[in-house]
Amino acid sequence: MRYGTLSVKELVEEACEKRADVLALTDINNTSATFEFVRTCQEKGIKPIVGIEFRNGDELLFIGIAKNNEGFRELNKLLSIHNMRKKALPAHAPEMNDAYIIYPLGKKEPEALRDNEWLGIRIPELSRIPFSDLNKQQHKMVMLHPVTFKSKQGYNLHRLLRAVSKNTLLSKLTMEEQAMQDEIMLSADQLFGAYGRFQKIIKNTMDLADSCSIYFDGENKSRKTFTGNLYDDKLLLEKLALDGLKHRYRRNNKAAQERVKKELEVIDRLGFNAYFLITWDILRYAKNRNFSFVGRGSGANSIIAYCLGITEVDPIELDLYFERFLNPHRTSPPDFDIDFSWKDRDDVTDYVFKRYGNEHTALLATYSTFRGKSIIRELGKVFGLPKPEIDNILTLQDPSKLKDKDQIVKTMFHYGKLMEDFPNYLSIHAGGILISEKEINYYTATDLPPKNFPITHFDMWAAEDMGLHKYDILSQRGLGHIKDTISLVKQNTGQTVEINFEKIKEDPQVRENIKTGNTIGCFYIESPAMRMLLKKLRCQDYKTLVAASSIIRPGVAQSGMMNEYINRFHKPETIKYLHPLMEEMLKETFGVMVYQEDVIKVAHYIAGLDLGEADLLRRAMSGKYKGKEEMDKVKRNFINSCRKQGHPDDFSNELWRQIQSFSGYSFCKAHSASFAVESYESLYLKTYYPKEFMTAVINNFGGFYSTEFYFHEARMSGAETEPPCVNNSDYYTTIIGNKIYTGFIHLRDFEQKIGEAIPLERETNGPYRDLYDFIKRIPLSLEQLNILIRIGSFRFTGKTKKVLLMDAALHFSKSKSKVPGAELFQLERKELVLPPLSSFSYEDAFDQFEILGFPLCMPFDLLPQNYTGDISADEMLQYAGKQVTMIGYFIATKDLYTVRNELMSFMHFIDKKGKSLDTIHFPPSLQKYPLKGQGFYMLKGKVTVEFGYPSLEVNYMQKLPMVKKEVIREHQ
Template identity: 45%
Template sequence: MFLNNHSYYSLRYGTMAEQELLALAKDNGCNILPLTDINNTSGCLNFIRRAPEYDIKPIVGIDFRNNNKQCYVCLAINNEGFLELNNFLSRHLHAELPFPDEAPQFQYTITIYPFKRLKALNKTTFLESEYIGVGLDDINQLKFSKLNTLKDKLVFLHTVSFRHQKDFNIHRLLRAIDTNVLLSKLPKEQQGNLSDKMIALSEVELELAEVPHILKNTQKVLECCTIQFDFSSTRKNQNLSKLYDSKEQDFEALKSLCNKGLPKRYDDVSETIKRRLDKELNLIKKQDYVSFFLINWKIIQYAKSKGYYYVGRGSGANSIVAYLLEITDVDPIELDLYFERFMNLYRTTPPDFDIDFSTWDREDITHFIFETFGANGQAALLGAYVTFKHSGAVRELGKVFGLPKYEIDKLSSGKFNYNQLDELSRLVLRYAKYLDGRPNYISIHAAGILISEKPIHYFSATNMPPKGFPTVQFDMHIAEDVGLYKFDILGQRGLGKIKDAIAIIKENKPEVTLPNIHNAKPFFVDERINAMIEQAECIGCFYVESPAMRMLLKKIGVNDYLTLVAASSIIRPGVAKSGMMREYILRHKNPERRKLAHPVLWDIMPDTYGVMVYQEDVIKVAHHYAGLDLGEADVLRRGMSGKYRSREEFLAVKEKFISNCRKRGEEDAVIFEVWRQIESFAGYAFAKGHSASYAVESYQSLFLKCYHPLEYMVATVNNGGGFYRTELYLHEAKKLGGVLHAPCVNKSNIETIIRGVDIYLGFQHLQGFEKRNMLALLQARVYGKFTSLNNFMERVPMSIEQLDILIRVDAFRSLKKDKRTLLWEAYYKCNHIVVDELQPQLFTLGTKEFTLPEFTITNLETAFDELELLNFTLHNVFLLLEKSPTNKLITRDLKYYKNKIITIYGYLITAKNTRTHKGDRMHFGTFLDQEGQWLDTVHFPPVAKRYPFRGKGIYRITGKVVEEFNFLSVEVIKQERMPYVSDPRFDMTYNRKETPQMT
């Protein structure tokens, strides 16, 4: 009987999840229920999927509203009607247009106009599919309305948004958040009514006893609507089904492309390769994933035609078909990649292909996808729900309750005594708990693009976010449930570094001939590159530069490709926290230790010494060790990936895993230890092909750094760095022989450039220097270098504040005048000449020259100017200390102090916060010593609490030198940040300025 029902996907309005709404309907005896969220279809597919669990026939529609003013409620008669509604809603959302007073003449949709609304519309005639919605409070007015004569058009329209008073309270808070007003100031027209609750059917029948035709019409409307989507495990793949005229042609094209790729990838096409290829092709065809591979291939072909660099990874990297199509550069034969991780008959989803492009190229790739596949509305970005988090909800609620900022900050931080809070603050915390995890607004999935056989609006309406691509109103889980599988197109700075480094090398070293960077196999056996990896000299290189990875490379002693592939997965939390990282290192270094491996596990995973390292190891162990079939093993894979939401099937497989192992005579201690390792993988391990893809890109970047280090570091800086701040990459360039220069008006560009070994910082690094002035400077310099400050000011008009930045960073040093002299001149001239930043001077104006004293500018003053303007200094940072270090101990001396207490000075680079198994906070610190070498520290909970990090700076560290697997670090006992010297620019005793005389 209820035609208008809201879930919490009526964003910042509704309060119930889809299943909560269904449960409410079942409790009230409903066997048919529409979901009609406000201007939104996010919940529709999951509502349809879950409705059979409650013995309810689902119907979907939309409650169309302009600024919370209800226009009409529409119900889809069938799937075509849902398409109509999604088309209509999307057009208005994309263009940000209000909905018209009257709905269009839908062909497969029922439109219900609220009785109160019709008074204003003066609408008296209705199409066959149009109805008048009457609420309980409309009955008396209806008796005196001429609409009462249209008995066949009257239906019961009662809105259901809440279950009880608490829901209504939450609703009002959500409306206040949405309209950005105090709760006490929330207008009535922006709220629903407390009566918008589900009423017992007996009460409805009693209230409408005098107008039984209304209930009869309502039932008729409900019964004529139906909606069908297949959510079964045998559901049809809803992705674009073919690229050519038929699926047979698609398959022949795929086979032909693979055969063309064989001689390119393999000098000797062995029987093993042929068998693997045939096996994959047959299964790809059987699983109906041919077009999935061809679409990825087409994307790659476009990227190659544009000269874009890319990396294909994910479980699809385990595929020889992907390797032959050049979607990936990982050879599954060489690495013995496990076929069943990539695909098996029990797998219900296509393999994962994550294709990385440089951040700059990704947008064009996305445009290509939409132009090629989205012409008929068949492409869209995948949505993602941004939910309320407790801290954010506290902030939002604090504002609508009118709490002062300091009180909101305290509540949000969690640093308070609950017993000392007033009732209002407790109310904020109580309702923040209710909001936690509920949808706030729809955003965009980080990488997913959908390409469907049917129009995307068959499944959902779309929003049009600032990116300019339509975006569906559901997330990846719902997409997979209905048979839509995403294509992952990601942006990655590492590829931008590689692309830019090659361009910089060609410009700075035109005599150099570079090898084909896409063919990484020669790099795998390059002794110089492998020596770099072994010493962890990988700063700036993709995936191998972080402190944790640097530590792991040294502990293992990685010096070849296959071990780097393993390290790329071992570093993941699942392997590291389960203890398997340590066990792998022990077995890698000590052959005797390998004898401890379980014989079956050793046989399954000999390359990792019987230690589970990769995602497919879980499938192998489940299948070969526990005797599960591949379908059951795939349940474990999905369960550990974090994408699989139902725990029932997962727990059933766990029970069978244990039962099978017991039947095989395994001891419980061994069984539960193996299972513990499997569980630790939850979402935190790579497929081997994925790790191998990462290792390939690591070797590509390592090659460039090894043989062209300065050019590579410049490319790294220009691509936003990586794990560390810009200053660390400049420090690395300096260590590698580069000569660093502050920005220069006659030599620098917007980005950092290199000439020989001279590296000139780009203007983009100057804090507060405007982009328009960078462009104006470069445009003026086309006509020749700047010869004086006057010459610059005439050619590049800018405010004194902007000019001050350039002078203080010493960007005019090529003019052979010190910056203090230039500041005197600049301020005098700007005070006496009106500067129009938009209009260059037509004629040169004479200006007075100054007779100035000779100024002395110290390195310390320059360092402070650089700190202010660049956020770092090009000088030795230890120059800034108020007191020089009391000792000169450096990292390379630590080997002489093993297990001894030392004091050492370090400049903080980064600190990783983590927690122990007990939940206590601890830190891992990364510093540079006085020589500029790495210093690694461990801060256990008592020390972390007593001596916290206090921001960027130089610390005096006291601690014990410890060694593990030849890796030295300091277990901190005490640390303090050392004070910097007073800023000499503002210290009159340090620097007395003399007043210049004018001539």
């Protein structure tokens, strides 16, 4: 990375052009490309050899060549140990049984070489052999000719990559930091011609190559058993599934019993007993730790997953197909997506590593690549351009049209284009964990990123091709809301909250809140667009929410499918079905194939494909297969199957067209159902514990809206939002009774260690008596103390901010900071006698703006009284179709482009009553009246109502001023 310039494909194509029949890949301290290299070479009829080039910085130590898969493991192990311990590699390789070691000339004396060790002789070094003692050592020499680029252009690109990697000017790049110019591929004739006088070296090289072989297949390489025995795994999974069946269903539910039996047979036949059991084991640990989690994705199509408690989605209730998750036709491995709170995920990951061992466990990597403007910034630094000039260059749309023909700029854009999508560095996959049967080093070396869990050198696609099935241990903020709310309720009220999804989804108040869109802060259903959709669909049941979670996605909405669904929801009598069976299968979704499972149903019951083949069709149409030939094959199979069912070709072609039009936008129903479960749980807590819930949302720093709006929502729920207080606040926001105390974490430029020390010291030695007592106990500077005073953290003293600031200045007059310490004697302090000091009417609010970024009062308290609108948000329905003037406080915006590629916006405001106001800004209006940041706006436009949901179609927008600081009141 940041060295070579040839992709695997380009490298192998170059080898084919040069008529090579054997090729060795030895990336520098890296094995990312190994599997792809082996597969590509085999496809082209070239024998692949793999290894690693070991370097400390720019110093080449030795090259390892794997004799076989065991040798590849040895090399990976050596590099992994070095990476794990963050130590320099040894100058000489340790003893290895199945790998060759090639030292560059001068790195090891020939007499000291082991049987498996060689000296690599480069072409320019051949002239040294006849006239030195090296002539006697030819029996320990092999040909060494690295390939780094293809041409002069590739050499230039290589040097730029090296300069970027070194963060240095191109002109300062040393010879040791880059490859030699001769590192291009030679033909066999050229290579043998160069070494022609040294037949012994050629023979050694050929013998070494002949003795090497490497083999990777796509067979399952994941951990094979959970118990240690395949049959015991089968028995255990059966027991757990049947126990869960009794718990989840009534005794005589024959459909569930048959489904469990069928799935167990398929799971066992395809070798996935251990995969289910390991997932169950991970979640058993999480439950014992009281961690909230949600099992989602296609795994929720499995009744076994439901019975094991991996998901809360009942596949029978929702008519979900197991084949969507696992079937004999599926070439890619299935996986469970398990979401945990962002605070708990690392703990769960740590359990997996400790339970299954570091030698068999690793996180998946992703490749961070060079993209877009960042390339120009990097190249600008390499060429020594100042930042303002680089910023100016980035504004250029077409550098080829530069009038002054600036050569450096043209060079930057030319090589920048070549660098696009080059791998830059390894990053960590969102949550993929591999648990292998054999040591993970059989397939890759590992690195140790800051999280201190080893990561592979390959990504999820290589893992899938290799036969390593990932476990997705993911994190999200929504589960943090749930866990923290339950904890806060216990602290604040003493109540223990139990969440039962089956009861929650039937709760009348929860249903009413979904129907009215009262869902701020709730996972997946809080955005203005989602709340609008819930109101338009009058959503008050689980299945409708599942559908809404699917059709809200960008692809569906922009295709017009969402509006079509809403229209059909309100006018079901207008729907025309192509076939009676389609009405039976799609009546729930009004004839729209909302879900991928709908595609499978239609293909199975009408076209006659078996469920496995139907899932293949679904995958093909979702873009999983690429290429016209493959799609044509899928279509032919579909039409032929329809003919066997007796359908005429015109019907079959129309059915194909309808499936094709829906399938690109359809979503996994099980995925949406899993989302809906968490949405219900969040909404239940918001419904019955709104203050604690909003406090939890604030503390998890995640959601569609800003922190300011969540404080506003807390006020709307009846809470009093208080500034930080040294005697009540913690580092994170807390709730005491009806009061929510802002956490110290929200204070700009305030040090974390001080924010954490304040509650810790208070808990240890009691409340702070006054400012002086606080200064004695907490080490901080005057600047940090002034932040606390200005935000009101010492209001319990009864003194004004100005008096407190004067007191603080007096205490710090001889030193910029105070280190706390016990006083032998309590000295009497003299109180300052100050003249009356004036303050602003809105001084607290403006200090909050400056220190928090928003006020803790109702925003409209800061709007001059002479600005009023015609109506408020809850009156809009009465003014449908009429022009009105409204005043709104800006909250959020969602931008999108029209079919003409013009920018338009959907904005969200609150009115003077704190109610939500949604506005539409079409391109002409938005261009003439753009958004100008946070604050109040006068909005003029027409009230439009769609399916009972009002919006303001804005044709005029003006930002309004807040009250001025000059408004003074006397404060004694």
